[in-house]
Amino acid sequence: MYLSRFLSLHTLWVTVSSVMQHYPSVWGHYDVCKTQIYTEEGKVWDYMACQPEARDMIKYVKVTLDPPDITCGDPPETFCAMGNPYMCNNECDASTQELAHPPELMFDLEGRHPSTFWQSTTWKDYPKPLHVNITLSWNKTIELTDNIVITFESGRPDQMILEKSLDYGRTWQPYQYYATDCLDAFHMDPKSVRDLSQHTVLEIICTEEYSTGYMTNSKIIHFEIKDRFAFFAGPRLHNMASLYGQLDTTKKLRDFFTITDLRIRLLRPATGEIYVDEQHLARYFYAISDIRVYGRCKCNLHATGCKEENKRLLCECEHNTTGPDCGKCKKNYQGRPWSAGSYLPIPKGTANICIPSISSIGIAPKLAMSTVSSVQVANHKRDCECFGHSNRCSYIELLNTVICVSCKHNTRGQHCELCRLGYFRNASAELDDENVCIDCYCNPFGSVHDRCNDRGFCECKEGTSGPKCDKCLPGYIWHSLGCQPNVCDNELLHCQNGGTCINNVRCQCPPAYTGILCEKLRCEREPGGCGGRSSAPGRAGEGAGPGPRLLLLPLLALLAARPPRGC
Numbered sequence: 001m002y003l004s005r006f007l008s009l010h011t012l013w014v015t016v017s018s019v020m021q022h023y024p025s026v027w028g029h030y031d032v033c034k035t036q037i038y039t040e041e042g043k044v045w046d047y048m049a050c051q052p053e054a055r056d057m058i059k060y061v062k063v064t065l066d067p068p069d070i071t072c073g074d075p076p077e078t079f080c081a082m083g084n085p086y087m088c089n090n091e092c093d094a095s096t097q098e099l100a101h102p103p104e105l106m107f108d109l110e111g112r113h114p115s116t117f118w119q120s121t122t123w124k125d126y127p128k129p130l131h132v133n134i135t136l137s138w139n140k141t142i143e144l145t146d147n148i149v150i151t152f153e154s155g156r157p158d159q160m161i162l163e164k165s166l167d168y169g170r171t172w173q174p175y176q177y178y179a180t181d182c183l184d185a186f187h188m189d190p191k192s193v194r195d196l197s198q199h200t201v202l203e204i205i206c207t208e209e210y211s212t213g214y215m216t217n218s219k220i221i222h223f224e225i226k227d228r229f230a231f232f233a234g235p236r237l238h239n240m241a242s243l244y245g246q247l248d249t250t251k252k253l254r255d256f257f258t259i260t261d262l263r264i265r266l267l268r269p270a271t272g273e274i275y276v277d278e279q280h281l282a283r284y285f286y287a288i289s290d291i292r293v294y295g296r297c298k299c300n301l302h303a304t305g306c307k308e309e310n311k312r313l314l315c316e317c318e319h320n321t322t323g324p325d326c327g328k329c330k331k332n333y334q335g336r337p338w339s340a341g342s343y344l345p346i347p348k349g350t351a352n353i354c355i356p357s358i359s360s361i362g363i364a365p366k367l368a369m370s371t372v373s374s375v376q377v378a379n380h381k382r383d384c385e386c387f388g389h390s391n392r393c394s395y396i397e398l399l400n401t402v403i404c405v406s407c408k409h410n411t412r413g414q415h416c417e418l419c420r421l422g423y424f425r426n427a428s429a430e431l432d433d434e435n436v437c438i439d440c441y442c443n444p445f446g447s448v449h450d451r452c453n454d455r456g457f458c459e460c461k462e463g464t465s466g467p468k469c470d471k472c473l474p475g476y477i478w479h480s481l482g483c484q485p486n487v488c489d490n491e492l493l494h495c496q497n498g499g500t501c502i503n504n505v506r507c508q509c510p511p512a513y514t515g516i517l518c519e520k521l522r523c524e525r526e527p528g529g530c531g532g533r534s535s536a537p538g539r540a541g542e543g544a545g546p547g548p549r550l551l552l553l554p555l556l557a558l559l560a561a562r563p564p565r566g567c
C-alpha cells in the first residue's frame with residue numbers, strides 16, 4: 001500500500017519535473033541549436049530551433065545624416081542654452097573637440113555629466129523648414145526585442161517620424177509619428193500604444209505623448225516594442241510562448257519587428273510656443289545625446305551566434321544552412337527545400353535542418369524509387385521526418401527527394417503532414433497526434449464525393465444541405481437515395497382535381513384522374529380516348545370537372561332501378 005503510493009508519487013514527480021525542464025521560465029530559451037542524444041542507432045544529433053541572444057545593436061550601426069552638412073560648428077555658431085533660451089552665447093565649433101557635437105556622440109557610452117550629444121545647426125533659415133534625416137543602417141536584418149529609446153538634449157521635436165526599412169534602405173515605411181499636435185501635423189488623430197490591441201497592433205499611430213515642447217523635463221522618446229509584445233505575452237511578458245506562437249504563424253507580425261535600417265526624420269524643432277520667435281532663431285535646433293536599439297540578428301532560427309566580419313554582421317549558421325541570415329541550404333545539403341526554423345512546438349521548436357543532397361549520401365542513383373530505411377538514407381531518422389506516422393521513407397530520384405511511405409493514422413504527403421482524401425485536419429491536434437486526421441463522414445447519398453474541406457464540410461448534391469450533406473433543402477425530401485424534389489406540397493405543387501398529397505412524394509388521385517398531379521383524365525389514356533364527351537383536361541383548381549359527373553351517372557341509374565321501399 002505504502003509502496004504503491006510512493007511509486008505513484010514518484011511517477012508524478014518524474015512527470016512534473018520532466019515537464020518543468022521543458023518550460024524555461026525566462027525569456028532567452030532557443031539558445032541551443034543541437035544536442036547529442038543516445039538512441040538504438042547510437043549517438044545522434046538532436047536539432048532544435050535556435051536564435052542569437054538579444055543585445056545592444058548600436059555597437060554595429062552605421063549612421064548617415066541628411067543633409068550631410070547639418071551638424072553644427074562648421075562654420076562655428078552660437079546657440080541659446082538648453083535651460084535658458086535667452087542665454088544665447090553657447091558655442092558650437094567643429095574644429096575644437098570640447099565645442100564639437102559630431103553624430104558619433106549619439107552612440108557613445110552615456111552616464112557622464114554633462115551628456116555628450118550631436119547637435120544640428122540652428123533654424124537660421126526660418127521659415128524654410130529645418131529638416132534632418134538620421135539613418136541608422138545595420139546591413140543585416142535585425143529583430144527588435146526592446147523599446148527604441150531616443151534621448152534628446154534639446155527639447156523633443158514638435159514633429160518627427162520614425163521610419164523603418166526591411167530592404168537595406170531601398171523602401172521605407174513609417175513606424176510611428178510624433179507631434180505636439182497630430183491632427184495639425186499629420187492629419188491623424190492622436191493615439192497611444194495603449195489604445196491598441198492584439199488585432200490592431202500593426203496600426204501605425206501618431207502619438208503626442210513624447211512631444212510636449214521645449215520646457216518639459218522629459219527628454220526621451222520611445223518606440224514601444226515591449227508594450228506591443230505585451231498584447232500577446234501579458235503585461236510582464238511572462239507568457240513569451242504565446243508571443244512566439246504568434247510570431248511563428250503571422251508573418252506580418254514577425255516582419256513588423258524586423259528591420260535592416262531605421263530613419264529618424266526630424267521635421268520641426270521644439271518651439272515650446274505656437275509662434276516661432278524670429279528674433280531668437282538660435283533657440284531652435286535639434287540635439288540628441290543617446291539612441292538605444294536592442295535586438296538580435298535574424299538568423300531564421302538556425303543560429304545562436306552572430307559575428308562581425310569585415311564590419312558586417314553575419315549569422316554563424318547551424319543546421320547545414322548558410323548566408324548572412326542562414327537563408328539557404330549549404331552546398332550538398334539541398335535534399336529538400338530550405339525552410340526557416342519554427343518556434344513551435346514550444347519550447348524546443350522545430351529545426352527544419354537542411355538535409356544532404358541525395359547524391360552526397362550514397363543512394364544508388366540508378367533506382368527510380370527505392371524504399372530504404374531512414375538509417376540508410378542519412379544515418380539518422382531526421383531525414384525521414386514523418387511526424388510519427390511512419391518510420392519508412394523512399395527516395396524518388398526524379399524529384400531528388402525523400403518521402404515517407406505507408407503513412408498511418410489516415411495521413412499522407414511527403415512527411416505524412418496531410419490528411420488522406422476523405423479525412424480533414426483536426427485543428428486542435430498537433431501534426432504528430434494520432435488523431436490529427438478526422439473522417440469527413442460525408443453522407444454517401446447526399447454528397448458529390450467522400451471528400452470534405454478543411455473544416456469538415458462535404459460537397460452536397462442538388463437539394464441537399466448540412467455539413468455532412470444529410471439534410472434536405474426546402475422543396476426537397478429525403479428518399480432512400482438522397483434528397484429528391486417534392487412531387488407535391490401544399491404551397492406550389494398542388495394535387496389537382498381533388499387529389500391528396502401523400503408525404504410530398506405522390507398525389508393520390510380520384511379514380512377518374514391520373515398523372516403526377518392528377519392533372520389528366522384517366523379516359524384520355526384509354527383506347528378511343530374520352531370520345532365525344534367533354535374532354536376538358538383538368539386545369540389546375542378545376543376540382544368540379546366532368547369527372548365526378550361521369551361517376552354519378554351509373555350511380556343514379558342504379559338508384560332509379562331500385563324497387564320502392566315497403567313493397
Ligand SMILES: [Ca+2]
Binds near residue numbers: 107109110115117289
Ligand atoms: Ca552621448
